Amino acid sequence: MKIQSAKVIVTCPGRNFVTLKIETDQGVYGIGDATLNGRELSVVSYLEDHVIPCLIGMDPQRIEDIWQYLYRGAYWRRGPVTMRAIAAVDMALWDIKAKLAGMPLYQLLGGRSRDGVMVYGHANGSDIAETVEAVGQYIDMGYKAIRAQTGVPGIKDAYGVGRGKLYYEPADAALPSVTGWDTRKALNYVPKLFEELRKTYGFDHHLLHDGHHRYTPQEAANLGKMLEPYQLFWLEDCTPAENQEAFRLVRQHTVTPLAVGEIFNTIWDCKDLIQNQLIDYIRATVVGAGGLTHLRRIADFASLYQVRTGCHGATDLSPVTMGCALHFDTWVPNFGIQEYMRHTEATDEVFPHDYRFEAGLMYCGETPGHGVDIDEALAQKYPYKPAYLPVARLEDGTMWNW
Numbered sequence: 001m002k003i004q005s006a007k008v009i010v011t012c013p014g015r016n017f018v019t020l021k022i023e024t025d026q027g028v029y030g031i032g033d034a035t036l037n038g039r040e041l042s043v044v045s046y047l048e049d050h051v052i053p054c055l056i057g058m059d060p061q062r063i064e065d066i067w068q069y070l071y072r073g074a075y076w077r078r079g080p081v082t083m084r085a086i087a088a089v090d091m092a093l094w095d096i097k098a099k100l101a102g103m104p105l106y107q108l109l110g111g112r113s114r115d116g117v118m119v120y121g122h123a124n125g126s127d128i129a130e131t132v133e134a135v136g137q138y139i140d141m142g143y144k145a146i147r148a149q150t151g152v153p154g155i156k157d158a159y160g161v162g163r164g165k166l167y168y169e170p171a172d173a174a175l176p177s178v179t180g181w182d183t184r185k186a187l188n189y190v191p192k193l194f195e196e197l198r199k200t201y202g203f204d205h206h207l208l209h210d211g212h213h214r215y216t217p218q219e220a221a222n223l224g225k226m227l228e229p230y231q232l233f234w235l236e237d238c239t240p241a242e243n244q245e246a247f248r249l250v251r252q253h254t255v256t257p258l259a260v261g262e263i264f265n266t267i268w269d270c271k272d273l274i275q276n277q278l279i280d281y282i283r284a285t286v287v288g289a290g291g292l293t294h295l296r297r298i299a300d301f302a303s304l305y306q307v308r309t310g311c312h313g314a315t316d317l318s319p320v321t322m323g324c325a326l327h328f329d330t331w332v333p334n335f336g337i338q339e340y341m342r343h344t345e346a347t348d349e350v351f352p353h354d355y356r357f358e359a360g361l362m363y364c365g366e367t368p369g370h371g372v373d374i375d376e377a378l379a380q381k382y383p384y385k386p387a388y389l390p391v392a393r394l395e396d397g398t399m400w401n402w
């Protein structure tokens with residue numbers, strides 16, 4: 001069997017997605033997600049100019065060998081662009097292999113470890129009252145776990161506050177919009193949100209919060225400590241993680257569970273965090289960390305240290321990634337939770353899929369492959385539209401972490 005052709009499909013049903021389609025000489029094809037929010041076209045070029053020419057004629061069943069070829073053969077290893085391109089190839093090849101085997105992907109990974117996969121949704125509001133109400137709506141929808149993000153008085157466009165209740169899209173402008181940040185104001189406000197949430201809804205639901213890289217290690221430790229009475233499921237991205245050692249300071253001061261990793265692209269970004277038990281959940285994803293082939297290596301390494309998975313699942317990860325993630329989540333023994341930001345109806349029409357949400361859990365389908373396809377004719381109707389993530393500045397104008 002040979003890879004006969006491959007193409008990149010860029011579509012923008014409300015937000016941009018980059019999809020790789022690999023076709024074999026025996027008529028079976030597979031698709032993979034290559035979306036890098038705000039830098040999409042860099043991955044399009046990486047795939048079209050530097051990967052696809054190498055793939056033609058290769059045996060698509062040699063998933064591992066092709067992964068090693070693309071990783072080692074690039075010479076310039078790692079990074080979000082390279083690893084997303086490798087991920088797209090990897091997802092497409094696993095899709096092909098599962099179709100050839102006539103099996104849903106989770107069977108090839110090792111079969112079911114659970115029926116349903118617990119997911120969490122994104123509740124947000126401009127202030128505590130609105131956010132409390134939004135969390136109630138997610139509870140009413142059946143979610144067992146809810147991430148809560150609130151606007152903060154005195155902060156312009158604080159992170160995580162969307163313009164709608166169910167759909168939240170951070171890439172909101174043709175050039176980066178400027179948002180504000182003030183840690184002191186956030187530290188004085190965020191704990192009050194969770195105090196109110198626990199007072200209103202009790203402790204039967206998991207609550208999560210995303211620090212979105214905004215705090216220094218000492219500030220993150222302070223926040224984690226202040227949140228302890230509210231028993232969060234996790235505090236995510238509490239401080240930038242390039243310096244993995246920074247989490248040791250946070251860990252020393254709080255037992256609030258820590259999650260990190262949505263921007264990680266290989267095991268090397270999280271090896272020290274995991275082996276030193278500095279985190280509780282690893283957020284790396286199928287699309288961000290080189291596909292299923294590498295993500296399961298990260299998960300297996302994490303299982304040695306009782307670190308569980310908590311894959312990122314924002315709207316900028318396409319339904320193809322969500323489909324693959326749910327097969328991974330159905331198999332992975334050290335599963336923690338899966339993020340689930342619903343895609344819009346327009347997106348779901350471009351990417352027909354067999355996964356479903358029911359009573360706070362998600363279920364991958366039984367279709368051979370990862371269960372997601374792309375409607376190419378419909379995809380063509382939504383041309384690429386430049387969109388950037390915002391940037392964040394402190395009140396004195398200092399560039400900060402968005």
Ligand SMILES: O=C(O)[C@@H](O)[C@@H](O)[C@H](O)[C@H](O)CO
Binds near residue numbers: 170210262389
């Ligand atoms: O945890 C999350 O869902 C966020 O960190 C993401 O929404 C993130 O802001 C986006 O994926 C960035 O594109």
Ligand SMILES: [Mg+2]
Binds near residue numbers: 210236237262
């Ligand atoms: Mg996050």
